[in-house]
Amino acid sequence: MPLLELKQVSKRFGDASVLNEVNLSVEEGEFVAIIGYSGSGKTTLVSILAGLLAPDSGTALFDGRAIEGPGPERGLVFQNYSLLPWLTVVENVALAVDQLHPDWSDSQRSAHTDRYVSMVNLAAARDKRPAELSGGMRQRVSVARALAMSPRVLLLDEPLSALDALTRATLQDEIARLRREQNQTIVLITNDPDEALLLADRVIPLTRGPGATLGPGVPIPLPHPRDRRSLTHDPMFQRLRREVIASLLSVAARTTTSLSKDLILPNLEPEDLERPRSWSTRSGPVRLQERRTVTVPAPTDD
Amino acid sequence: MNSTSLPVTASPISTAPASHPIRAGIYRWFSRLDWFLLPFAGGAAVLALWYLSSATWAKDLPNPTQTWIASKPYIVEPFAKRGELDQGILRFTWLSLILVAKGYAIALVIGTPLGFLLGISPLFTRALDPIIQVLRPVSPLAWLPLGMILFGGWKGANVSELAALFTISLCAMWPTVLNTAVGVRAIPQDYMNVARVLKLSRWKTLTKVMIPATLPYMFTGFRLSLGIAWLVIVAAEMLTGRPGIGGFLWQQYNALIYEQIILCILTIGLVGFILDRLMSVVERRFRSV
Ligand SMILES: Nc1ncnc2c1ncn2[C@@H]1O[C@H](COP(=O)(O)OP(=O)(O)OP(=O)(O)O)[C@@H](O)[C@H]1O
Ligand SMILES: [Mg+2]
Numbered sequence: 001m002p003l004l005e006l007k008q009v010s011k012r013f014g015d016a017s018v019l020n021e022v023n024l025s026v027e028e029g030e031f032v033a034i035i036g037y038s039g040s041g042k043t044t045l046v047s048i049l050a051g052l053l054a055p056d057s058g059t060a061l062f063d064g065r066a067i068e069g070p071g072p073e074r075g076l077v078f079q080n081y082s083l084l085p086w087l088t089v090v091e092n093v094a095l096a097v098d099q100l101h102p103d104w105s106d107s108q109r110s111a112h113t114d115r116y117v118s119m120v121n122l123a124a125a126r127d128k129r130p131a132e133l134s135g136g137m138r139q140r141v142s143v144a145r146a147l148a149m150s151p152r153v154l155l156l157d158e159p160l161s162a163l164d165a166l167t168r169a170t171l172q173d174e175i176a177r178l179r180r181e182q183n184q185t186i187v188l189i190t191n192d193p194d195e196a197l198l199l200a201d202r203v204i205p206l207t208r209g210p211g212a213t214l215g216p217g218v219p220i221p222l223p224h225p226r227d228r229r230s231l232t233h234d235p236m237f238q239r240l241r242r243e244v245i246a247s248l249l250s251v252a253a254r255t256t257t258s259l260s261k262d263l264i265l266p267n268l269e270p271e272d273l274e275r276p277r278s279w280s281t282r283s284g285p286v287r288l289q290e291r292r293t294v295t296v297p298a299p300t301d302d
Numbered sequence: 303m304n305s306t307s308l309p310v311t312a313s314p315i316s317t318a319p320a321s322h323p324i325r326a327g328i329y330r331w332f333s334r335l336d337w338f339l340l341p342f343a344g345g346a347a348v349l350a351l352w353y354l355s356s357a358t359w360a361k362d363l364p365n366p367t368q369t370w371i372a373s374k375p376y377i378v379e380p381f382a383k384r385g386e387l388d389q390g391i392l393r394f395t396w397l398s399l400i401l402v403a404k405g406y407a408i409a410l411v412i413g414t415p416l417g418f419l420l421g422i423s424p425l426f427t428r429a430l431d432p433i434i435q436v437l438r439p440v441s442p443l444a445w446l447p448l449g450m451i452l453f454g455g456w457k458g459a460n461v462s463e464l465a466a467l468f469t470i471s472l473c474a475m476w477p478t479v480l481n482t483a484v485g486v487r488a489i490p491q492d493y494m495n496v497a498r499v500l501k502l503s504r505w506k507t508l509t510k511v512m513i514p515a516t517l518p519y520m521f522t523g524f525r526l527s528l529g530i531a532w533l534v535i536v537a538a539e540m541l542t543g544r545p546g547i548g549g550f551l552w553q554q555y556n557a558l559i560y561e562q563i564i565l566c567i568l569t570i571g572l573v574g575f576i577l578d579r580l581m582s583v584v585e586r587r588f589r590s591v
Contacts, residue, residue: 052495070499082492086514095510096500149500 009058020211033196036206075151372561405470413478421486462542477526485519
């Protein structure tokens with residue numbers, strides 16, 4: 001029985017159909033990467049898996065039971081980290097631990113928290129607030145917070161997209177290590193084919209929305225651990241890469257001209273009501289409700 | 303012959319570079335005094351206008367010198383008590399501050415939860431928002447008689463104090479209510495999602511997520527509320543005749559002693575300014591977290 005399963009799941013926001021008849025099944029211990037264009041509905045998909053959104057039709061199952069809300073067995077790493085800015089690194093992680101294990105003693109809980117903070121190499125920054133951390137460090141706190149719940153499946157929503165290439169590579173190695181050493185079941189959302197091929201056992205393209213659906217998956221039988229540099233010369237890797245990109249392009253063949261771009265910034269701070277906003281720029285960060293859709297011509301592949 | 307050699311050393315060639323840093327130094331000195339000199343000039347202009355007015359078209363207005371002489375006993379002995387309505391200026395201020403503190407505390411204790419409810423519940427908002435919008439612009443002068451009527455029947459109660467507290471808390475509450483409500487509505491959905499994914503209890507969601515996220519808005523409301531509470535105190539004391547800075551002002555006016563009115567106005571303004579500064583320090587502290 002698959003650990004995580006979507007059957008004919010559809011989701012719409014108002015008139016816009018975002019997901020249409022999505023099917024997915026993830027086995028225990030499997031690492032699945034879902035790859036798709038920006039705005040195709042990846043976050044929507046992962047929110048349904050996490051239980052933050054309910055599908056309009058179809059069923060979402062975890063361990064054979066319907067998903068009725070978020071739960072600690074499904075750890076989610078948000079696309080924009082979503083750390084609480086008034087809590088330090090440890091406090092952010094402890095929030096999850098304290099809630100989950102009220103029966104533990106204080107020392108047990110703090111030991112558990114410390115273990116996960118060290119696991120993502122943040123012991124030195126444990127008492128810093130998110131505003132004092134780099135993007136990569138914030139992302140690692142977010143991963144530690146999800147892992148500290150000891151989830152049976154880890155849902156990663158574009159965890160590395162906002163990072164520079166070097167930090168990205170380091171964190172990719174950490175995710176690969178996690179999967180190797182703990183045999184963690186992982187669903188990784190990404191927009192980078194190479195990242196998907198480097199990490200996953202199976203890569204599934206999400207067609208471009210509206211009405212996105214999952215294309216046929218491409219199994220990646222490359223042995224772990226995979227080395228980034230030798231991989232690029234591996235003929236099997238190159239063949240798989242072409243296959244993944246071809247399937248992405250083929251599912252993109254039914255293109256639409258709209259492509260939404262999210263303008264949400266990580267770690268929102270409350271807006272300063274006293275600071276006047278100027279005509280063209282705003283003093284506060286853009287909020288979720290204010291995400292704008294910019295329409296750009298879809299790329300043609302001829 | 304030493305004196306004749308002086309003009310030689312003070313030749314244009316040697317003085318020009320020497321005088322330059324001096325001039326620059328004077329300039330720097332002046333510009334550093336800007337913050338002091340400019341307000342000073344402004345104050346002097348107002349004083350001049352005051353002298354001029356009391357000498358020409360406002361004959362009843364005591365000029366600054368008369369005001370100073372008449373106010374001096376209240377300033378040099380700020381805590382003296384010669385009678386119920388004849389006390390040192392700081393003693394009056396203290397009496398007013400106590401009343402404001404009580405009314406303000408009531409406003410916050412009622413206003414903050416009310417704002418939270420308005421922020422959380424659309425139902426509540428729809429039910430209460432119209433009433434709030436109508437009650438908010440009502441002047442303290444209008445509330446005070448109502449307070450007198452409401453508490454007039456209470457046996458052994460200090461009716462004027464209760465009516466004053468009623469007025470202060472009612473008028474000062476709205477900024478806290480509205481800012482808290484806005485703050486709650488502005489909590490990013492992301493934070494609420496975190497609370498849901500971590501399965502936080504209702505209590506923890508409130509204390510660990512919602513209240514910290516709302517704090518900066520709340521404190522803006524608290525600061526504005528304090529300003530209004532201080533504004534209302536004068537009106538409340540005037541109408542009830544309670545001893546305090548506003549009561550003193552009104553009594554002196556009725557006794558045709560105009561010399562201390564300006565003293566009272568200046569004191570009220572200064573205290574209001576200090577309260578606002580103190581609150582914005584607190585507010586900034588919470589905003590930076
Ligand atoms: N709460 C919402 N209300 C209305 N429309 C929404 C909402 N959330 C998402 N959408 C729309 O659904 C579509 C998919 O959004 P989603 O966030 O799932 O995309 P994504 O694939 O995660 O994009 P990205 O790669 O930029 O993160 C977009 O067109 C978006 O505008
Ligand atoms: Mg997304």
